[in-house]
Amino acid sequence: MKKQIYLVLSAVVLMSFYSCSKNKDVTETKKDTEIKKETSFNTDESAKGKELFYTASNLTGLKCADCHSDGTNKDNTNTKYFADVIGANKRQSVFAGMYKGDEVTSTGAGASFCWETFLKMGKPISGDEVKAFNAYFESLSKGDAKTLNYTTIAIPKPDKSKLKDDQTKIAGMTPDIKNGERIFKETCGFCHQGNKIKHAPSFPDDFEGNLKSIVYHIRMGSKFMPFYPYEMISDQEAADITEYTLKNLKK
Ligand code: HEC
Numbered sequence: 001m002k003k004q005i006y007l008v009l010s011a012v013v014l015m016s017f018y019s020c021s022k023n024k025d026v027t028e029t030k031k032d033t034e035i036k037k038e039t040s041f042n043t044d045e046s047a048k049g050k051e052l053f054y055t056a057s058n059l060t061g062l063k064c065a066d067c068h069s070d071g072t073n074k075d076n077t078n079t080k081y082f083a084d085v086i087g088a089n090k091r092q093s094v095f096a097g098m099y100k101g102d103e104v105t106s107t108g109a110g111a112s113f114c115w116e117t118f119l120k121m122g123k124p125i126s127g128d129e130v131k132a133f134n135a136y137f138e139s140l141s142k143g144d145a146k147t148l149n150y151t152t153i154a155i156p157k158p159d160k161s162k163l164k165d166d167q168t169k170i171a172g173m174t175p176d177i178k179n180g181e182r183i184f185k186e187t188c189g190f191c192h193q194g195n196k197i198k199h200a201p202s203f204p205d206d207f208e209g210n211l212k213s214i215v216y217h218i219r220m221g222s223k224f225m226p227f228y229p230y231e232m233i234s235d236q237e238a239a240d241i242t243e244y245t246l247k248n249l250k251k
């Protein structure tokens with residue numbers, strides 16, 4: 001009799017155990033499908049995009065993550081001065097309107113431009129790499145794809161006459177050297193202090209500059225140096241940086 005009770009009891013225990021774990025299985029499968037439904041990007045592609053985002057160019061030593069934030073590298077203050085890449089593939093236009101509509105996805109939100117201009121990866125970006133960047137940018141977004149509007153004279157064609165006006169205007173401004181020091185350290189110093197980035201002259205040691213050359217480089221960029229739109233560095237801030245850079249040299 002006792003034995004029978006034990007048998008029944010253990011059968012009940014086993015059955016409830018089984019149904020519990022079965023329920024668990026059911027909810028887990030449901031979760032999986034929910035996730036799949038929300039994820040419109042390919043996770044393998046996105047993982048590859050992330051890897052590329054953190055791969056340094058052999059030629060310049062620069063990687064995408066040195067200039068752009070993906071939301072996790074904000075302690076690198078250089079990224080404050082460039083667009084973030086969160087949901088960039090879904091923006092209506094990128095690069096101050098240079099790429100619009102379908103061009104946004106076909107260039108990886110303009111990643112192709114940076115790949116060739118700043119990284120000099122040594123080979124053109126491939127279709128698979130563009131896809132990988134698009135998937136990575138999408139994986140970072142929560143449906144937000146705000147188009148960034150900024151103004152630059154560097155692209156699509158360098159505007160030399162506007163640059164001349166800027167140089168004259170900036171030369172006439174009253175600079176704030178402390179603010180210049182802050183911005184220099186946050187962004188310029190990333191490349192111009194300590195030979196971390198190949199091909200970037202170390203300031204002030206290797207620099208023989210003047211106001212015109214500094215303003216030129218800020219607005220137009222150069223070989224491996226990025227240009228800065230007015231929204232990222234204003235004319236006043238350009239005057240501040242110039243003052244800091246030139247005063248530093250004279251010491
Ligand atoms: C040396 C700095 C630098 C590096 C390195 C760099 N970029 Fe850029 N990137 C820029 C500049 C400058 C712009 C145009 C101004 C801006 O958006 O801040 C830009 C613009 C972009 C934009 C368009 C943003 C928009 O909405 O207009 C995307 C996307 C982008 N870069 C992705 C990348 C990717 C991916 C890489 C690596 C392959 C990369 N960048 C490497 C400087 C850089």
Ligand code: HEC
Binds near residue numbers: 223228
């Ligand atoms: C991503 C790296 C990077 C950043 C950030 C950067 N530069 Fe440069 N810069 C370079 C490189 C590389 C060169 C050399 C370009 C060439 O060979 O044409 C250069 C050249 C220059 C030159 C010419 C140097 C000379 O001796 O003639 C000036 C001036 C300059 N940068 C100013 C600045 C200022 C000001 C900032 C910040 C607002 C800045 N740079 C931010 C990479 C950078």
